[in-house]
Amino acid sequence: MKNFISTILVAAACMCAATFAMAEDHGCISSPNGVTDVYLFTDNGKAYYQVEHHSNPFISTSRLGLVTNAFDFSELEYVGIEQSPLEGCYEMNRTKASKAEFKVNQAVVTFRNPKGETLQVEFRVGNNDVAFRYIIPKAGETGSVRIMNELTEFSFNDSPSHNYVKTYLTPQSHALIGWKRTKPSYEEYYGIGNPVDAKNDYGHGYTFPALFQLGGDGWVLVSETGVDGRFCGSRLSEYYETSGNVEGLVGASYKIEFPMPDENNGNGTSEPAIAIPGATPWRTITLGKTLAPIVETTVAWDHIEPLYETKHDYKFGKSAWSWIVWQDASMNMPDQKAYVDFASEMGLPYLLVDALWDEKLGYEGIEELAAYAKSKNVDLFLWYSSSGWWNDIVQGPYNIMSNPILRKRDMRWMKEIGVKGIKVDFFGGDKQETMLYYESILSDADDNGLMCIFHGATLPRGWEKLYPNYVGSEAVRASENLVFSQYECEQEAQAACLHPFIRNAVGSMEFGGCFLNERLSRGNNRGTTRRTTDVFQIGTLVLYQNAVQMLALAPNNLTDAPQLCLDFVKEVPTTWDETRYIAGFPGENVVLARRNGDKWYVVAVNAVDQPLEVNVKDVLKELGIEKASVRLIDGGNDPKESKASASTKISVSKNDAAVLVIG
Numbered sequence: 001m002k003n004f005i006s007t008i009l010v011a012a013a014c015m016c017a018a019t020f021a022m023a024e025d026h027g028c029i030s031s032p033n034g035v036t037d038v039y040l041f042t043d044n045g046k047a048y049y050q051v052e053h054h055s056n057p058f059i060s061t062s063r064l065g066l067v068t069n070a071f072d073f074s075e076l077e078y079v080g081i082e083q084s085p086l087e088g089c090y091e092m093n094r095t096k097a098s099k100a101e102f103k104v105n106q107a108v109v110t111f112r113n114p115k116g117e118t119l120q121v122e123f124r125v126g127n128n129d130v131a132f133r134y135i136i137p138k139a140g141e142t143g144s145v146r147i148m149n150e151l152t153e154f155s156f157n158d159s160p161s162h163n164y165v166k167t168y169l170t171p172q173s174h175a176l177i178g179w180k181r182t183k184p185s186y187e188e189y190y191g192i193g194n195p196v197d198a199k200n201d202y203g204h205g206y207t208f209p210a211l212f213q214l215g216g217d218g219w220v221l222v223s224e225t226g227v228d229g230r231f232c233g234s235r236l237s238e239y240y241e242t243s244g245n246v247e248g249l250v251g252a253s254y255k256i257e258f259p260m261p262d263e264n265n266g267n268g269t270s271e272p273a274i275a276i277p278g279a280t281p282w283r284t285i286t287l288g289k290t291l292a293p294i295v296e297t298t299v300a301w302d303h304i305e306p307l308y309e310t311k312h313d314y315k316f317g318k319s320a321w322s323w324i325v326w327q328d329a330s331m332n333m334p335d336q337k338a339y340v341d342f343a344s345e346m347g348l349p350y351l352l353v354d355a356l357w358d359e360k361l362g363y364e365g366i367e368e369l370a371a372y373a374k375s376k377n378v379d380l381f382l383w384y385s386s387s388g389w390w391n392d393i394v395q396g397p398y399n400i401m402s403n404p405i406l407r408k409r410d411m412r413w414m415k416e417i418g419v420k421g422i423k424v425d426f427f428g429g430d431k432q433e434t435m436l437y438y439e440s441i442l443s444d445a446d447d448n449g450l451m452c453i454f455h456g457a458t459l460p461r462g463w464e465k466l467y468p469n470y471v472g473s474e475a476v477r478a479s480e481n482l483v484f485s486q487y488e489c490e491q492e493a494q495a496a497c498l499h500p501f502i503r504n505a506v507g508s509m510e511f512g513g514c515f516l517n518e519r520l521s522r523g524n525n526r527g528t529t530r531r532t533t534d535v536f537q538i539g540t541l542v543l544y545q546n547a548v549q550m551l552a553l554a555p556n557n558l559t560d561a562p563q564l565c566l567d568f569v570k571e572v573p574t575t576w577d578e579t580r581y582i583a584g585f586p587g588e589n590v591v592l593a594r595r596n597g598d599k600w601y602v603v604a605v606n607a608v609d610q611p612l613e614v615n616v617k618d619v620l621k622e623l624g625i626e627k628a629s630v631r632l633i634d635g636g637n638d639p640k641e642s643k644a645s646a647s648t649k650i651s652v653s654k655n656d657a658a659v660l661v662i663g
């Protein structure tokens with residue numbers, strides 16, 4: 001079947017709009033090297049785009065358009081296109097790469113609705129990334145619009161029996177469900193390799209990013225970026241069927257959806273509003289014959305600019321964190337000081353003081369702890385609930401971040417006592433009101449030299465570039481679930497082998513991992529049982545990218561964990577100059593390389609029964625390294641370090657990992 005589809009897909013190349021006899025073709029925007037083409041056409045008063053990659057239709061006939069309260073751009077007539085090459089390069093210090101460059105052909109396509117009102121679509125077409133957004137020019141007296149519906153579709157040619165397109169999607173949950181009615185929070189399971197018509201538990205579509213495999217032809221990652229306080233976070237709808245643009249195939253379609261009305265406890269609208277002239281955020285499509293362009297993409301940051309400059313020199317690194325293993329009962333001064341001592345002993349620059357500190361330590365207690373930590377070269381991050389009027393959280397402090405007066409008061413206090421960052425938890429959803437709230441926290445925090453991490457939170461959409469003090473978000477089923485559920489421990493390796501291809505491909509992921517307890521509890525003698533090896537756990541510090549890593553280590557690990565693992569935790573950086581895909585398949589295994597300075601850290605992780613075979617020679621070749629010293633850490637729960645050479649072959653079993661340090 002695969003071959004059959006490949007053949008007809010190839011035959012269909014450059015025959016855009018095959019099923020639209022009356023369609024008017026409005027030309028094509030090609031990427032600089034010509035491997036990616038975006039075709040535009042109108043048919044029966046509606047506008048469409050298609051994307052071909054290596055002459056295969058990767059995105060089939062997909063609708064463009066917007067409906068606003070002032071202008072209806074659902075029916076569109078083509079007016080014209082202006083194209084020009086565009087390139088840029090920029091630096092980052094908190095993502096998968098420290099330098100990024102992009103080369104695109106930029107096209108501004110102008111459409112007119114039947115009333116003669118103008119809508120533009122700006123495309124930026126790179127070799128492996130397509131980004132586009134809508135621009136609404138000023139029209140008469142109208143200075144703002146509410147966008148009631150974005151018609152943008154992402155459609156794929158699929159076989160009628162749905163065995164060509166495979167999906168790697170995580171659904172949007174109902175609003176106001178889960179613990180303390182805190183959902184949605186981007187913490188649902190992924191469907192792995194499902195057909196497009198697979199059902200999910202909720203019926204609200206899927207959160208970004210969304211990964212699709214097109215038979216043997218390649219991969220597509222759909223997401224969005226540049227979402228700030230002036231728009232909502234969007235998602236993909238449920239799957240529906242449209243007509244395919246190749247004879248014998250069907251169109252498997254998803255469209256942009258705005259937040260659900262009951263998110264944020266029903267406060268704020270679902271439909272974003274923008275001032276005009278204005279633009280929507282970028283919708284992004286990353287395309288690859290292999291998974292490398294998906295893992296390595298920087299499209300989340302290419303087409304956006306910082307929203308403010310900072311005068312602070314934020315320092316990233318590793319942090320201890322008592323809550324993850326010792327839980328709520330550890331919010332007392334002796335335990336927090338024990339964790340300060342642990343952080344100090346391990347050379348970790350930070351301690352995250354999690355929920356309930358307001359009640360159990362008080363503000364004066366935090367001042368005492370901050371001073372004690374400072375004397376040991378450790379600085380604090382403080383947890384806050386974001387809520388608020390949108391859930392039932394009673395873990396304090398709450399009702400502070402949501403109140404600008406109290407928020408600024410606490411932030412000034414934190415600055416005075418030398419706190420370096422905040423972790424804000426339990427947000428209310430993706431409405432524009434909530435996005436503005438994230439931005440307000442970030443902006444006020446930067447005024448006070450505070451880094452921000454968000455939990456119980458939405459996907460960051462280019463935030464490492466927009467906000468200089470933004471560090472990372474959870475937006476994943478993170479380490480807490482390993483403590484809560486044995487099922488999660490059984491699935492840990494599988495989930496780990498998804499994130500480099502999906503969630504962590506578009507933004508920093510604050511997972512809070514690296515357990516070296518065998519049992520995930522205080523005392524290391526009860527609770528859930530870890531199924532992955534010690535080397536797997538330290539390997540996640542390379543696998544998961546976040547510029548501040550909250551570690552799930554506990555003080556007992558100083559005496560009960562392998563010294564080699566502790567040494568690696570001390571050594572491994574948290575910021576990266578470069579990230580490279582070497583091998584792997586979502587949910588099965590991954591070999592990923594990250595460079596810091598002149599050292600490459602390579603992690604190979606396996607989630608399936610079949611051993612993952614890695615030849616050091618192939619890794620070196622892939623990284624373009626002819627000669628280097630290579631250290632290998634493997635051995636599972638009995639870790640050992642050895643010198644490796646080009647001829648070294650590594651075999652990684654299920655739930656295990658190997659780490660190479662090159663250079």
Ligand code: CA
Nearest residue numbers: 455456474480
């Ligand atoms: Ca969470």
